[in-house]
Amino acid sequence: MVKKVVKEFQVEYIQVMDEQGKVDEKLMPKLTDAQIKELYEKMILVRAFDEKALNMQRQGRIGSYLEVKGQEASQVGSVFNLKDSDWMFPMYRSSGALIARKHPIHQLFLYWGGDERGLKAPEKINNFPIAIPVGTQTAHGAGAGWAAELKGESKVSMVFFGDGATSKSEFHTGLNFAGVFNAHTIFVCENNQFAISTPITRQTHAETIAQKAIAYGIKGIQVDGNDIFAVYKVAKQAIADARKGKPTLIEAFTYRMSHHSTSDDATKYRSDKEVKEWAKKDPILRLEKYMKSKKLLTDTYKKQVAKKAKALIEAEVKKYEKYPAQEQDEIFSAMFKKMTPELEEQYKEYKEVL
Ligand SMILES: Cc1ncc(C[n+]2csc(CCOP(=O)(O)OP(=O)(O)O)c2C)c(N)n1
Numbered sequence: 001m002v003k004k005v006v007k008e009f010q011v012e013y014i015q016v017m018d019e020q021g022k023v024d025e026k027l028m029p030k031l032t033d034a035q036i037k038e039l040y041e042k043m044i045l046v047r048a049f050d051e052k053a054l055n056m057q058r059q060g061r062i063g064s065y066l067e068v069k070g071q072e073a074s075q076v077g078s079v080f081n082l083k084d085s086d087w088m089f090p091m092y093r094s095s096g097a098l099i100a101r102k103h104p105i106h107q108l109f110l111y112w113g114g115d116e117r118g119l120k121a122p123e124k125i126n127n128f129p130i131a132i133p134v135g136t137q138t139a140h141g142a143g144a145g146w147a148a149e150l151k152g153e154s155k156v157s158m159v160f161f162g163d164g165a166t167s168k169s170e171f172h173t174g175l176n177f178a179g180v181f182n183a184h185t186i187f188v189c190e191n192n193q194f195a196i197s198t199p200i201t202r203q204t205h206a207e208t209i210a211q212k213a214i215a216y217g218i219k220g221i222q223v224d225g226n227d228i229f230a231v232y233k234v235a236k237q238a239i240a241d242a243r244k245g246k247p248t249l250i251e252a253f254t255y256r257m258s259h260h261s262t263s264d265d266a267t268k269y270r271s272d273k274e275v276k277e278w279a280k281k282d283p284i285l286r287l288e289k290y291m292k293s294k295k296l297l298t299d300t301y302k303k304q305v306a307k308k309a310k311a312l313i314e315a316e317v318k319k320y321e322k323y324p325a326q327e328q329d330e331i332f333s334a335m336f337k338k339m340t341p342e343l344e345e346q347y348k349e350y351k352e353v354l
Pocket of ligand 1: 052093132133134161165166192194195231256260
């Protein structure tokens with residue numbers, strides 16, 4: 001007889017700091033004042049980059065851009081405890097994670113300006129190139145996490161993707177593979193409620209994305225993605241577990257405060273009321289409320305941080321705009337140390353045509 005298993009697909013939901021910036025002291029992770037300030041400064045830098053990138057696109061100085069706005073906590077908090085030698089697999093909306101992982105900002109402008117040299121990771125920092133195809137990176141992240149297990153390393157891989165990606169086969173392949181092979185992988189799904197115009201209710205009939213982990217025998221946890229302390233806490237634990245071969249799926253419950261991309265108009269498919277409601281949950285405002293209550297945020301400090309971020313971004317814009325133009329041949333030489341036979345053939349043909 002088939003045994004009927006009736007079980008709620010319950011996963012934990014973690015929130016440490018509420019919308020008023022009040023924290024639950026029992027859940028609050030141990031962080032020094034300096035670390036809290038570091039988290040804050042990184043989030044401000046990401047927001048400043050985001051605003052500049054949007055303006056640059058509107059002015060025709062970069063080609064296109066996908067904003068992070070609203071997701072700064074879920075990205076900065078997730079990568080905070082990674083080591084440089086750990087792998088990070090970003091998607092197109094991961095500028096926040098990349099900046100927090102020391103990816104040079106002028107290179108991000110280069111990339112969004114259509115120059116692939118923008119993707120070259122700094123030496124000794126294992127940032128993978130940005131994935132534009134939705135979801136492919138989830139399988140790559142599982143593979144890198146498996147490599148660490150096979151080599152007996154404690155290295156981990158952290159992979160970012162959206163709610164839309166959970167309908168792609170690579171998401172399921174990646175999670176299944178990670179569970180079976182003890183991949184050192186942390187899957188961070190930023191559930192920002194939309195995949196372009198498709199709302200989460202049309203993406204999945206499941207109550208949470210995190211519960212999908214149960215089917216693959218790995219841990220799934222939902223976290224308030226606009227709460228930097230909760231994200232930090234959950235990611236820290238997931239990183240520690242992944243080092244020992246235990247993968248986790250984190251669902252960072254958040255909101256895309258911007259349009260999907262610079263070629264989208266979100267007013268066509270979502271209400272002003274909803275956007276305003278979520279604006280109140282802005283992860284930066286929330287952290288500021290907390291810091292004010294702890295006397296960590298004076299007006300002078302706040303202004304200093306904003307000014308420093310702006311100055312850095314402006315300097316990086318200058319670097320980008322002065323960057324020597326790409327040699328035409330680099331289209332062929334950029335990707336591989338040694339060109340593949342097919343590429344070499346195409347290169348020859350291209351030279352002949354020239
Ligand atoms: C394989 C593939 N199919 C379709 C697209 C077009 N596309 C770009 S973004 C996007 C929505 C993805 O939404 P989600 O995964 O929730 O991430 P978000 O953009 O909300 O961060 C789609 C369908 C694509 N880039 N790749």
